[in-house]
Amino acid sequence: MNPDLPQGQAQERPDEVAASILGVDTPALDEIDKARADEYALLASLLVTPPDGDLLVRLSNLHSDGDTPLDRAHAGLAHAAMSCTAEAVDREYFELFIGVGRGELLPYASYYLTGFLNERPLARLRADMIHLGVARAEGRCEPEDHLGSLCEMMSGFAGNHFTVRHSEERDFFERHLEPWAGRFFADLESAKAAKFYRSVGTVGRLFMNIESEAFTMEARLGA
Numbered sequence: 001m002n003p004d005l006p007q008g009q010a011q012e013r014p015d016e017v018a019a020s021i022l023g024v025d026t027p028a029l030d031e032i033d034k035a036r037a038d039e040y041a042l043l044a045s046l047l048v049t050p051p052d053g054d055l056l057v058r059l060s061n062l063h064s065d066g067d068t069p070l071d072r073a074h075a076g077l078a079h080a081a082m083s084c085t086a087e088a089v090d091r092e093y094f095e096l097f098i099g100v101g102r103g104e105l106l107p108y109a110s111y112y113l114t115g116f117l118n119e120r121p122l123a124r125l126r127a128d129m130i131h132l133g134v135a136r137a138e139g140r141c142e143p144e145d146h147l148g149s150l151c152e153m154m155s156g157f158a159g160n161h162f163t164v165r166h167s168e169e170r171d172f173f174e175r176h177l178e179p180w181a182g183r184f185f186a187d188l189e190s191a192k193a194a195k196f197y198r199s200v201g202t203v204g205r206l207f208m209n210i211e212s213e214a215f216t217m218e219a220r221l222g223a
Helices: 014-022 031-048 053-060 069-082 086-098 109-114 120-132 147-158 166-176 181-190 196-221
Strands: none
Touching: 031 147, 031 196, 053 069, 053 086, 069 196, 086 196, 109 120, 120 166, 147 166, 147 181, 166 196, 181 196
């Protein structure tokens, strides 16, 4: 990608946009794991903080030559990014995830699995993070079971930024994302305050389904 191109002059694949957004420098990977790492990084970047104007421009240039449901969801995300302002998305993010008292949605594993924050799912996650040698990002205040943080970790696993066996990556997904992340993204698609983030919900829901099916097939084949 050429960052000097003016807006609208280039179209970029989702993996290229995700890598450029976060400054990702992924080690040598096969195409599938690179695409997975970049997809997780893209979701993480949108869940951890609202996109600024520069990110919205990059997202508006998302392009895919395919016609799968995920390809169409990426096109929907590009259209949503093109149709809104950073100020509007910032307000939307606040209403969805922060709010006065609380936002419309709480993107935490503990809440989705128990109905309360800072419960046993968070304790299990912290234990697994210690086991895998993963630490919370500096300056991050929210509990580690925030879905944005979990997507960052999965991006690190898929991109070989953390030294874990593939079976450990699969176990991490099955323990900490599969039981609830798809449900959260589906809720995001139908949230009252969601406009731009409705398209994020669609991308996330479809990608979680793909990950779940792939890991299930690997387990059945003994991979």
